[in-house]
Amino acid sequence: QVQLQESGPGLVKPSETLSLTCAVSNYSISSGYYWGWIRQPPGKGLEWIGSIYQSGSTYYNPSLKSRITVSLDTSKNQFSLNLNSVTAADTAFYYCARHASRLGGSDYWGQGTLVTVSS
Amino acid sequence: QSVLTQPPSVSGAPGQRVTISCTGSSSNIGAGYDVHWYQQLPETAPKLLIKNNNNRPSGVPDRFSGSKSGTSASLAVTGLQAEDEADYYCQSYDSVLRGWVFGGGTKLTVL
Numbered sequence: 578q579v580q581l582q583e584s585g586p587g588l589v590k591p592s593e594t595l596s597l598t599c600a601v602s603n604y605s606i607s608s609g610y611y612w613g614w615i616r617q618p619p620g621k622g623l624e625w626i627g628s629i630y631q632s633g634s635t636y637y638n639p640s641l642k643s644r645i646t647v648s649l650d651t652s653k654n655q656f657s658l659n660l661n662s663v664t665a666a667d668t669a670f671y672y673c674a675r676h677a678s679r680l681g682g683s684d685y686w687g688q689g690t691l692v693t694v695s696s
Numbered sequence: 697q698s699v700l701t702q703p704p705s706v707s708g709a710p711g712q713r714v715t716i717s718c719t720g721s722s723s724n725i726g727a728g729y730d731v732h733w734y735q736q737l738p739e740t741a742p743k744l745l746i747k748n749n750n751n752r753p754s755g756v757p758d759r760f761s762g763s764k765s766g767t768s769a770s771l772a773v774t775g776l777q778a779e780d781e782a783d784y785y786c787q788s789y790d791s792v793l794r795g796w797v798f799g800g801g802t803k804l805t806v807l
Contacts, residue, residue: 615742622698623734623742623785625796638795672741680789681796682732684753686741 579604581673581687589667589694595660599673599687600653607631607651611676613683614647614658616669619691624669628679629656636679663694699724700786702799708776709807716802718769718786724797726767729789733762733771736783736801745784746771773804781806 585597599612606612613628627637629647637645646659660667670691674683701719708714718731725731731749734742744753746762749769759780761772769788773780786799 622801623787623798625787625798636795639793640795678730680729681787682730682744682747683734683742684744684747686743689741 579675579685581675581685583671583673583687583690585671585690585692587691587693589663589692590696591664591694592662595658595663595667595692595694597658597671597673597690597692598655599657600655601675602654604675605651606649606654606656611636611679612647612649612656613674613676615672615674615683616667617672617689618666618669625681626658626660626671628676630679665694668692668694698800699790699793699797700788700799702784702786702802704800705803705805707805707807708773710776710778712776713772713774714776714804715773716771716784716786716804718771718799720767720769720788720797722767723792724767724788724790725764725769727791729791731762731764731769732787733760734785734787736785738782742785776806778806780804 580602614626670689672689673687675685676683733746735745736742749764750762790797
């Protein structure tokens, strides 16, 4: 059973950078699949942030593209998200997930982590 | 305002059948991009329920089924059970927005 686990600060100050890591177990991220980030403001719907393929190719939500970086660390079997210049609007549950296609269909998800942007 | 439109809520009694619609446009569902459905139980991560329009991942009961036609898709749940009470989201890809798009979510209540 593939497992994903997000980690990172639960509180980030406005204008700073939100950094999260997703550790993957029971599957090598270099073996295939896309690895992505999805977020959900409390009480609201889902928003795709971006994804990365095993090759390192990245696909970003155009509305967030100028502020995000998704990267792979195959030595640690994990991938990461950096979102800079955060505001209160970036407060959300952040989920990492695996998908077979860059077009969606995430079959394994992390449990999610709440990141609050506040001074 | 979500790119894909879902009803905010649906309800049904145990044992009944309900459907949840997901309406898109010519740049997403109508363009032929697959629709995926997720179930999100309270306080948990979304779970893939239907992939590629009408395929159930291993372990998903056959009470759940998906369909797609034109610019819309639907999720059907038959033999409603109390454990089906959750939020349901559709997801596709949009060629104009160049990214994934989600529906706003539908809350299913089992009466």
